[in-house]
Amino acid sequence: MASYHVRSNSLPSRLHPVIPEFDQLLCRLRASETTSSSTSTSIRCKLSELEDLLDYVERLLSLPNNQKAFSQEQHEKQVDQILDGSLRILDVCNIAKDALLQTKESTQELQSIIRRKRGGNIELSSTVKKCLTSRKVVKKAIHKANEQLKGIENNTFNKDNETTAIVCMLWEVQGVILVIFESFLSFISGAKSRSKLGGWSFISNIMRHNKVEEESQLNDFASMDATLNLLMSPKMKKSDSLAVRNAQNQLENLELCIQDLEEGLESLFRHLIKIRVSLLNILNH
Structure with a gap:
């Protein structure tokens, strides 16, 4: 898991009143790294808070003193690292968007068949197989995205005594982004949640009229994976x-979850683009 705590000195409070708010939100997001919660609500909340954090970053980058410090020649290598990381994060964001879209399209097709047949005695195996195949493709893409995140983690930040607070701040923000994206990708792959309750133990519980408490602990993607496998199980004939x-x-339920996550991810993507453009504009002036 990525974790960057490189700033030796906080940004001076006298620069701008937004700085204490930025530090408070950054600390809250750091603290969330230790939580194991993996519900759609918790993930969406983290995306929203990260969006707020990036909004603070945009405002701080607009300050003349920060722009001057950021464009100093001695920080060129550090700035290049941050820009390289931001580009990789945007790539991962696109992979996550595609994963959500692909999952949504495959599940909508299955829903359409279920609605047309009104849940009667129908042949669903081909469509279910297609959904399962789609999920395998999604998980393969998520694995690739995780490898990209690890590449950013392993990119050592060259901090020295002359490193300015604004440069360190951006590196810390990038570290928080990595942690949240790791959690997000794991969530849509269903990997962590499935380990809590899987296989026939899930299938047995999910068929009860009075659903057990453990079922609610599965995130929507893990529940869908288990349900698709359930439909293919000979035991369920x-x-x-x-x-x-x-x-x-x-x-x-999954469709509503995906819609919410897509909105949060798209909004976050726009903020990431704006910050990258701001950084490039500062360097080119």
């Missing part, structure tokens, strides 16, 4: 109607 109804509920 006599319970197709109930399994299909449950699948429909799971897919509807």
Whole structure:
């Protein structure tokens, strides 16, 4: 997991009143690194707080003193590292957006079939297989994105005594972004949540009329993966109607989750673009 705490001195409070608010939010996001919560609400909250943090960064970059410090020649290598990291993060953001879109499209196709057949005795195997194949493609893309994040983590930040607070601040923000993106990618892959309750233990519980508490601990993507495997399980042949109804509920929940995450990710992407453009403009002036 990425963790960057390189700033030896805080940005002087006298520069701008937004700085204490920035530091407070940065500390809160750092603290969230230690939490194991992986619900759609917690992930969306982190994306929203990260967006607020980037808004502070944009405002701080607009200050003349910070622009002057950032453009100093002795920080050229550090700035290049930050810009390289920002470009990789944008690539990962695009991968995450594509993963959400691909998952949404495949599940919407399955929902369409379920609705047309009204949950009766229908043949769903080909569409379910297509959804499972799509999820494998998504997870492969997520693995690639995680490798890109690790590349940023391993990019050692060359800090010296002359490193300005604004440069250190940007590096710390990038570290927080990496941690949140790691959590986000793990969430949409369903990897962590599935380990809490998987296999037939999930299938047995999910078929009960009174759903067990453990089911709620699964995130929406892990629940969908388990449900798709449930529909393909030979053990469920006599319970197709109930399994299909449950699948429909799971897919509807997932669609709402994806929509919420897409909105948060798109907004975050726009902020990342704006900051990168601001940095490039500062360097070119």
